[in-house]
Amino acid sequence: MNLFEVKNVRKSFGENLVLDDVSIEFPSQSATVIIGASGSGKSTLMRCMNLLEELHDGQILLEGGDISAYGIDLDTVRGKIGSVFQAFNLFPHLNVMENITLAPRLVHGKSKNEADSLAKGLLERFGLSDKADQYPNLLSGGQQQRVAIIRAVATNPKLLLLDEVTSALDPVLIAEVLTLIAELKRDGMTMVIATHEMGFAKKIADKVVFLHKGRVHESGTPDQIFGAPKSSELKAFLSALHEAGRL
Amino acid sequence: MTYQPSALQLQREAAKRRASRRSIFIALSSTLAMGFLITILVTGAQGYEKVKESFFNWEYAQKALPSVFEGLLLNLRVLIIAEFFVLLIGLLIAIARTSTSPVLYPVRLVATIYTDLFRGLPLLLVLLLVGLGIPGLRISWIPNSAVVLGTVALVLTYSAYVAEVIRAGIEGVNPTQRQAARALGLNQAQTLEHVVLPQAFRNVTPPLLNDLVSLQKDSGLISVLGAVDAIRAAGIQTAQSFNFTPYLVAGALFVLLTIPLTRFTDWLTRRQDSKQRAQGQW
Numbered sequence: 001m002n003l004f005e006v007k008n009v010r011k012s013f014g015e016n017l018v019l020d021d022v023s024i025e026f027p028s029q030s031a032t033v034i035i036g037a038s039g040s041g042k043s044t045l046m047r048c049m050n051l052l053e054e055l056h057d058g059q060i061l062l063e064g065g066d067i068s069a070y071g072i073d074l075d076t077v078r079g080k081i082g083s084v085f086q087a088f089n090l091f092p093h094l095n096v097m098e099n100i101t102l103a104p105r106l107v108h109g110k111s112k113n114e115a116d117s118l119a120k121g122l123l124e125r126f127g128l129s130d131k132a133d134q135y136p137n138l139l140s141g142g143q144q145q146r147v148a149i150i151r152a153v154a155t156n157p158k159l160l161l162l163d164e165v166t167s168a169l170d171p172v173l174i175a176e177v178l179t180l181i182a183e184l185k186r187d188g189m190t191m192v193i194a195t196h197e198m199g200f201a202k203k204i205a206d207k208v209v210f211l212h213k214g215r216v217h218e219s220g221t222p223d224q225i226f227g228a229p230k231s232s233e234l235k236a237f238l239s240a241l242h243e244a245g246r247l
Numbered sequence: 248m249t250y251q252p253s254a255l256q257l258q259r260e261a262a263k264r265r266a267s268r269r270s271i272f273i274a275l276s277s278t279l280a281m282g283f284l285i286t287i288l289v290t291g292a293q294g295y296e297k298v299k300e301s302f303f304n305w306e307y308a309q310k311a312l313p314s315v316f317e318g319l320l321l322n323l324r325v326l327i328i329a330e331f332f333v334l335l336i337g338l339l340i341a342i343a344r345t346s347t348s349p350v351l352y353p354v355r356l357v358a359t360i361y362t363d364l365f366r367g368l369p370l371l372l373v374l375l376l377v378g379l380g381i382p383g384l385r386i387s388w389i390p391n392s393a394v395v396l397g398t399v400a401l402v403l404t405y406s407a408y409v410a411e412v413i414r415a416g417i418e419g420v421n422p423t424q425r426q427a428a429r430a431l432g433l434n435q436a437q438t439l440e441h442v443v444l445p446q447a448f449r450n451v452t453p454p455l456l457n458d459l460v461s462l463q464k465d466s467g468l469i470s471v472l473g474a475v476d477a478i479r480a481a482g483i484q485t486a487q488s489f490n491f492t493p494y495l496v497a498g499a500l501f502v503l504l505t506i507p508l509t510r511f512t513d514w515l516t517r518r519q520d521s522k523q524r525a526q527g528q529w
């Protein structure tokens with residue numbers, strides 16, 4: 001069974017149809033990479049998936065249950081889906097430890113001790129132990145984004161949404177963040193990744209989805225998408241990336 | 248090898264020292280000239296001796312100090328209680344006004360009318376309406392002490408101001424912060440308590456403390472209701488001696504009272520500034 005599924009999703013902002021009948025299946029423990037030009041609807045799709053945006057049609061299913069149904073408890077659903085954003089969005093008034101333990105304590109009812117040892121374990125594992133007491137403003141962008149990912153993972157989500165998490169970083173910092181994501185993938189975390197890092201997409205993706213003008217234009221394995229693109233739109237997108245040195 | 252500044256740099260530093268010596272000299276001489284001018288203007292005025300006698304009389308000041316100081320203790324009590332309620336009510340109104348839940352619509356409406364009304368009404372008017380109007384209702388369980396009613400009037404007025412300041416702070420928190428909290432599964436109340444309010448208060452600490460300083464000195468207005476605070480005590484002294492020095496004593500005490508809070512405000516603002524400068528991305 002698919003852990004997560006987007007089914008016939010439609011979303012528009014006024015006249016502008018941003019998502020047009022989008023359907024994607026996300027098998028358990030898979031990494032799905034969503035690619036597409038700016039304005040193709042990637043970010044909107046990500047925001048629909050964690051219910052930060054309201055759908056105009058279609059369904060979103062988590063473990064077979066419709067989480068987009070009217071009247072569903074959004075807080076409970078969001079507690080099961082970890083989200084990381086391009087702009088990190090760490091809480092500036094809390095230190096790294098407090099950022100990570102906030103949701104486990106408040107949402108998942110963990111004691112301070114439990115939450116602290118969980119956070120310490122994760123920080124140690126990802127080489128950030130020495131930053132536990134720092135405030136976000138004193139960290140580099142790469143460190144901030146890694147903390148943001150750890151913060152999402154600490155809630156033990158069934159699914160992790162990563163929305164252009166490296167777009168605000170320089171190449172060295174991008175590598176730090178991607179290493180962490182690859183490690184989570186090895187742990188068996190189910191992930192949806194919107195990214196412009198095509199090299200990374202090739203390496204980590206089980207499935208690549210090319211979004212164009214709000215529709216799933218092509219999808220398949222990385223080899224199919226990058227090696228043998230079928231549609232002219234995907235070919236154009238890939239060659240543009242190639243020229244920009246991103247492929 | 249140790250660093251030796253180049254001749255060029257030594258020259259530059261010497262020029263800098265010369266320039267700063269010159270600025271100090273100019274500042275000193277202009278201050279002296281200004282002081283001299285003001286002294287001549289004031290002491291040369293026709294009524295100078297009379298004003299000096301009736302406003303700056305050391306003897307009367309000493310005599311008035313104990314009772315004025317006792318009055319100030321009342322101001323201090325009023326102000327501590329008022330500050331507590333002002334912050335509490337202001338916070339509740341601000342939360343009500345920034346809520347979006349349809350259930351809270353009537354609360355939002357009342358909160359909006361309240362802030363509009365009490366920010367518009369002059370404090371003196373509120374004091375008179377509450378202090379003289381409420382006892383006139385003759386409701387037995389409502390205390391009719393001037394101190395209590397005066398404090399109520401202060402709280403009514405200042406809560407409206409403080410609510411607006413806190414509201415500005417809440418609205419100033421980046422919406423992505425709220426989103427990040429909700430995405431982690433925090434509910435509305437948890438998001439407000441742990442993510443939005445701590446940042447909101449940080450943003451508005453300076454204007455908030457400014458309002459509290461203003462409340463400190465306006466606590467002297469309860470004297471119009473007959474409460475014997477510092478100003479009233481000074482008035483009683485003046486009525487006996489026809490010398491206005493006691494008012495000046497009360498004024499000096501008020502200034503002394505507000506200085507610590509003002510300095511605290513400055514210190515806090517500076518500390519936040521230096522913190523924020525280290526902050527790249529919020």
